[in-house]
Amino acid sequence: MKATLILENGSVLSGTSIGSTETRVCELVFNTSMTGYQEILTDPSYAGQGVVMSYPLIGNYGVNSEDNESSHPWVEMLVVRHLSPRGSNFRREMDLGDYMKEHDIPGIEGVDTRALTKMLRSQGSMNAMLTCAQQFDVGQVLERLHAYKVRDTIQKVTRSAPEEFPAIGEERYHVAMMDYGVKQNMIDCLRRRGCSVTALPASTPAETVLSGGYDGVLLSNGPGDPAENTDMIREIKKLYDSGLPLYGICLGHQMLALATGARTGKMDYGHRGGNHPVRDVERGRVFITSQNHGYMVLADTVDPVVAQVSHINANDGTCEGLRYRRPNCFSTQFHPEANPGPRDMEYLFDRFVASMGGKTNE
Numbered sequence: 001m002k003a004t005l006i007l008e009n010g011s012v013l014s015g016t017s018i019g020s021t022e023t024r025v026c027e028l029v030f031n032t033s034m035t036g037y038q039e040i041l042t043d044p045s046y047a048g049q050g051v052v053m054s055y056p057l058i059g060n061y062g063v064n065s066e067d068n069e070s071s072h073p074w075v076e077m078l079v080v081r082h083l084s085p086r087g088s089n090f091r092r093e094m095d096l097g098d099y100m101k102e103h104d105i106p107g108i109e110g111v112d113t114r115a116l117t118k119m120l121r122s123q124g125s126m127n128a129m130l131t132c133a134q135q136f137d138v139g140q141v142l143e144r145l146h147a148y149k150v151r152d153t154i155q156k157v158t159r160s161a162p163e164e165f166p167a168i169g170e171e172r173y174h175v176a177m178m179d180y181g182v183k184q185n186m187i188d189c190l191r192r193r194g195c196s197v198t199a200l201p202a203s204t205p206a207e208t209v210l211s212g213g214y215d216g217v218l219l220s221n222g223p224g225d226p227a228e229n230t231d232m233i234r235e236i237k238k239l240y241d242s243g244l245p246l247y248g249i250c251l252g253h254q255m256l257a258l259a260t261g262a263r264t265g266k267m268d269y270g271h272r273g274g275n276h277p278v279r280d281v282e283r284g285r286v287f288i289t290s291q292n293h294g295y296m297v298l299a300d301t302v303d304p305v306v307a308q309v310s311h312i313n314a315n316d317g318t319c320e321g322l323r324y325r326r327p328n329c330f331s332t333q334f335h336p337e338a339n340p341g342p343r344d345m346e347y348l349f350d351r352f353v354a355s356m357g358g359k360t361n362e
């Protein structure tokens with residue numbers, strides 16, 4: 001069946017429908033990872049967004065029941081150049097097209113996704129509609145696209161009740177994971193380091209967290225504009241003031257910065273992929289990181305009395321991490337838990353675990 005992708009700048013791209021045939025509107029972003037489409041689809045940070053995979057061959061190793069980063073996919077739509085009709089891998093349990101149908105994710109194939117990526121890179125992320133309708137009024141569609149904004153997504157993706165995850169091996173620490181849209185491997189990276197983890201609904205008051213006897217708090221990744229979550233930012237400030245070991249990742253990094261007086265801004269097209277170079281200012285080394293974000297902390301709004309920029313993106317110089325002056329408190333914009341992407345930054349979980357033991361390991 002024919003599918004059409006209409007962009008906010010008036011571009012109309014045709015291709016073949018894959019997955020569900022439902023019409024959908026979302027913010028369209030691009031990801032440059034060559035693999036990891038299942039982890040991308042199930043990353044809750046993509047709620048409200050559609051993903052263009054710039055790499056042209058997607059679906060070639062199928063889908064399995066082990067690689068989900070959350071209970072189900074959140075990506076609104078998937079745009080690919082070529083969808084493998086049959087995945088080939090010893091772990092394959094299903095094909096990507098069937099998986100998308102089962103979870104009601106519409107998609108389009110046959111689009112030149114490298115050209116589309118260049119367009120989004122030069123003109124910025126924009127809203128888009130995917131439809132299988134034969135006829136539509138472009139003027140009306142554009143009106144709908146201009147009005148669309150990713151909103152209230154944390155409430156959509158967070159858990160409704162706390163959930164316990166036991167440590168793998170002997171338990172050393174108990175971590176409160178603020179679930180703003182947490183990826184499973186973030187929880188598992190802690191479990192593998194002897195931490196039991198309690199994932200808490202995003203609206204959990206700081207008082208409840210602080211009376212829970214936790215050794216530390218991890219502020220998770222998540223979807224949407226960080227600055228909209230004023231209630232959560234207020235609670236994060238209380239966690240910050242408590243002195244409990246604190247680590248913020250991606251949305252958690254942004255909201256912690258907002259809680260301590262800095263500001264965030266929207267990037268033109270964001271960072272999404274598995275090869276983003278980041279300079280660790282303290283070590284003087286560059287690491288290759290996994291990323292998925294469209295907002296950033298504005299480095300010049302960070303009060304040097306409160307925190308210092310610890311990591312900088314080597315491509316565009318944006319803020320990728322903060323080391324707070326308050327002991328045992330730091331944050332990163334990139335994803336040390338990878339999935340998908342390189343695992344070079346996993347040592348940051350070691351740093352967090354060491355901070356719960358009252359020491360920094362560097």
Ligand SMILES: NC(=O)CC[C@H](N)C(=O)O
Pocket residue numbers: 045220221222223224225226249250251252292293294295296
């Ligand atoms: N992965 C994330 O946590 C993303 C954070 C935020 N929604 C952004 O796009 O910048």
